Amino acid sequence: SQQGEEDPQALSIQEGENATMNCSYKTSINNLQWYRQNSGRGLVHLILIRSNEREKHSGRLRVTLDTSKKSSSLLITASRAADTASYFCATDARAGNQFYFGTGTSLTVIP
Amino acid sequence: DVKVTQSSRYLVKRTGEKVFLECVQDMDHENMFWYRQDPGLGLRLIYFSYDVKMKEKGDIPEGYSVSREKKERFSLILESASTNQTSMYLCASSLSSGGWVTEAFFGQGTRLTVV
Numbered sequence: 377s378q379q380g381e382e383d384p385q386a387l388s389i390q391e392g393e394n395a396t397m398n399c400s401y402k403t404s405i406n407n408l409q410w411y412r413q414n415s416g417r418g419l420v421h422l423i424l425i426r427s428n429e430r431e432k433h434s435g436r437l438r439v440t441l442d443t444s445k446k447s448s449s450l451l452i453t454a455s456r457a458a459d460t461a462s463y464f465c466a467t468d469a470r471a472g473n474q475f476y477f478g479t480g481t482s483l484t485v486i487p
Numbered sequence: 488d489v490k491v492t493q494s495s496r497y498l499v500k501r502t503g504e505k506v507f508l509e510c511v512q513d514m515d516h517e518n519m520f521w522y523r524q525d526p527g528l529g530l531r532l533i534y535f536s537y538d539v540k541m542k543e544k545g546d547i548p549e550g551y552s553v554s555r556e557k558k559e560r561f562s563l564i565l566e567s568a569s570t571n572q573t574s575m576y577l578c579a580s581s582l583s584s585g586g587w588v589t590e591a592f593f594g595q596g597t598r599l600t601v602v
Contacts, residue, residue: 411591418593418595419530419591419593421591466591468588474532474535474543476532476546477529478529479528
């Protein structure tokens with residue numbers, strides 16, 4: 377399986393703090409994506425970073441990619457209670473249009 | 488607003504039943520996917536399709552089959568449901584873009600319980 381792995385599995389922070397979660401993967405990729413899932417719901421796309429990019433921003437989100445270490449990080453700045461969710465990374469390690477998800481980080485933001 | 492719709496949010500079926508999970512997208516996407524999600528295991532790819540009548544196995548295809556007769560519809564079939572197929576099933580679609588993966592749009596999920 378090409379499945380990635382997020383770290384930590386669970387994270388609990390106070391509102392206003394920054395949250396950082398990491399993703400490691402096994403093989404070379406074309407791009408990496410981050411998704412968010414609210415409890416019992418489908419996933420929502422947050423951001424896509426290509427293998428030739430090192431950093432990308434979207435609002436309060438900052439994603440970095442280190443292809444030499446086969447890892448990525450997602451930083452959420454000034455967290456809010458509404459950011460409480462699970463966060464997944466997805467990679468397209470194989471040829472073709474499919475992609476593979478990690479096991480997720482469960483983030484709890486305490487008001 | 489883009490939409491991926493799964494036919495049921497909750498489903499309870501008996502062991503041995505044939506189960507159909509339907510997924511429809513209205514975005515004219517070429518690619519469609521079925522995942523199952525279990526605690527501690529994340530999302531695992533069951534099958535995907537990159538065109539009408541085309542299908543490819545993912546990581547865990549055993550016990551499942553799929554059908555894509557029309558571009559907008561991708562069905563997951565449990566030939567003979569078993570209790571270990573109790574799970575959350577997620578359908579997704581994405582556009583093909585010159586060989587690059589693009590973002591996936593997900594349905595709301597179907598929580599299937601096999602008793």
